[in-house]
Amino acid sequence: MTGLPMKSWLGRTLAAATMSLFAAGSALAGTITVYTSYEEDELAAFLEEAKKDLPDVEVEVLRLSTGDLHARMLAEASNPKHDVIWGWAATSMVDPRILELVEAYEPAGIDKVPPRFRDAGNKWFATTGYMGAFCVNNAIMEADDLPMPASWQDLLKPEYEGRLVMPNPASSGTGYLHVVSILQMMGEEKGWAFLDALDKNMAQYIKSGSKPCNVASAGEYAIGISFALRAIKNIEEGYPITMVVPSEGAGHELEASALMASSQNKADARKFLDWTLSKAAAAEYNEWKSIVTMSDREMPERFLKAGLPADISTALFEVDYAWAAENRDRILAEWQKRYER
Amino acid sequence: MNLSQGGAWRAAADGDRLLLAAVAGGAVLLLVVFVILPLWGILSYSLITPGGLGLGNYARYFGDPRFVSIIGNTFEVSLSVTAATIVLAYGFAYALERTRMPLRPLLRVVALLPIFAPSLVQALGLQFLLGRNGLVNRTFGTELDIYGFWGIFVADLLYAFPHAFLILSTALAVGDQRLYESAEALGASAWRSFRTVTLPATRYGIASATFVVFTIVITDFGNPVVIGGNYSVLAVEIYNQVSGQANFSMGAVIGVLLLFPAALAVVAERWIARHQHAAVGAQSVPLRARPNRRRDLLWLCYCLLVGAAILAVVAVVVYASFVRLWPYNLSLSLRHYAFDVQNGIAPLWTSIQVAFVTAGIAVVVVTLAAYANHQLSEAVKRPLYFLSILPAAVPGMVLGLGYILAFNDPAHPVYAIYDTMLIIAVCNVYHYHAQGFLLATTNMKQISRTFEEASATLGATRLGTLLRVTLPMIWPSVLAIGAFFFMRAMVTLSAVIFLITPSTQLAAVSVLYLDDRGALNQAAAFAVCIMATVIGFLLATQAVLRLAGVRQVSLIR
Structure with missing residues (x-):
């Protein structure tokens, strides 16, 4: 290697280091900071579109998992660092400590979102969501001659003993949506009895929501209770798995957005929120999300191929989000008492 | 001694004391x-x-x-890992420092491999190797x-091994040849001379290593969360409470509970340290291991076995990064090196910058703290010592959250560096302060006071002694401390995850999210x-050392 590129590389590194050392992240005009929990790959796609459509707004994004972001926002509450919350679990958004931090805003085009997907007081709205699904490893099913499950009820079959994994609802939003959907669809008493029976087949409760699908994909366990898009992506990666949407109806979670009351650049923050409801954004969501709340969606071919129905609402169990949020502590305490070892 | 001389002497002594007080x-x-x-933020x-x-x-x-059973689990696993790690690492360090077996430089690098990677890698590698669908079972x-x-x-065990090994090999590297020669002359067997000379001389190293390993294990989050299954430990329960349920209060309670074992470890460690004598005196004859075919061969077998285990876990991760789709399509491919995350490979450059800044600050901070601790009298240094090793007991997640709670306030002076790379570097320095401090202390302990007393008698000030006597003797270990912090900064995860900003994303966090997303090969x-x-x-630093004419110094000691 010649000396020159080395020098310029070093120079750039030093310049960058100096800049990031001393330029405290103050809100520059035209710059907004966005906190999100969208998955890395979909986020990259959404941002590319946003850059095209909002050339004069510099969008700085920090992506953390739902729980990490929750903890961070609460810890930063006295001096928030961001202008916008984008695509973050609605059942976390309704935490009163978070709602205190956001400001009501009615973005342009909000009427495209049915009222049940947004806050009555306009504090948040959800353009996308994700739904629960099982990831079933075909190779294991075949090798061990196991039947393909089609429903929650099927998962109780004794031949699945020690072959299931699901997310721990105490640490994973996906885990919580599954538990909530079961308790709501069966009623609490029958719901807990079902979870008791399910526990007998459960090998592990895993901390994260996507991991159960990933370990099933890697053949560590036969069936991972997870969410649909993870399954679809892993199928596209080439893993030998089948996505199963439980016939009783799948639990789901909304991904909500909101404007921070503390924002120093509300004009651009609003512009960005308006964009999240734009046609172009919707087109991107369509490529990546199992649930798009804005009306008139056409399900992409690859989703249909992986096993999603054309009309997603037929596959969903209609979750009562308010109930899910209000009873969270109680349900988790009960769940931990019963199943955490 | 005439009057004016005495006055100058006293003035120098006063200046000395002032300097020492300022440093401390x-x-x-x-x-x-x-x-x-x-921590106060967390405690409240x-x-x-x-x-x-x-x-x-x-x-x-x-x-x-x-919760009570989680405490039981935590101690069960921490104590057993600590015991196993110390025994295995002591053997390994002994073989490397006290025998003439071949392959020593290579084995040293292998022993340190786990330190080069985020802790997640151990768990990832173990899953590839020993998982239900891992290489072994398949x-x-x-x-x-x-x-x-x-x-x-x-x-x-794999994760803590290099830390124990580093401390123990530092302790075993020095010794007084005369003692062994006397033991031999007196007819002591190898075992007896080990028990009566080697073991007592390295007691302090063992205590340090035990303490460090225990706290690393008890506060580790990355491994139990990936491979712990249903076996719950405290560090993971903090995550459950804080990130899972946004229940800061309970997370804080567990954080505070985790501090207690550390306090206990400190007391035990102090007790042993009081019985410690400097191993190398001015009249010492440096240790030279003599070849002994049978002994060297046995130790080589042992080291190869341990080394193979460490290597296997890392190697399988490297291998998996080059195959198309683990474990179903093992044809080789480079496609996982085209990172399709939001920032691509950029976080790696950020991490490198952070690591350099961390190492730079840490070397100064830790060496001075260890130096002050070495020079101060027993009663005065206690608070400094306690504060210096306290961070080892603080789980990264607790420290990171504490940083937000304490410093995210425009009225706070530290706020000036909040949201910059500098706060991440500072967080790294203090997160690993204890380990760095103990490395530096172990080293200073083994320099006899005789040198410093001689220097002082010859009229040198403390600063002069520090610069001209102490530093030249310990500078290789100072460099090693810098290297240690560089490595830690490159791989650490739990504390900094709360401090990264859109413009300061780090490589280890990318690994976590790639793994979480299921892109195992990309992770x-x-x-x-x-x-x-x-x-x-x-390697680059080592090469610079060689060019500077330093040949006998092993950087990663």
């Missing part, structure tokens, strides 16, 4: 700001209950049998199930980039 005071002040303040959170301030959260904690048709106690045991590939960077950095 500065070290303590920084520790208070960057360790105690954040643990006292917040719905009904006002009180101990309600603690009562609730101990009233729950599940190859031999066995049905091993690693998830649970044994998963954590093996992963944390492995990114981890390989991190390991390559760290190893490259060490």
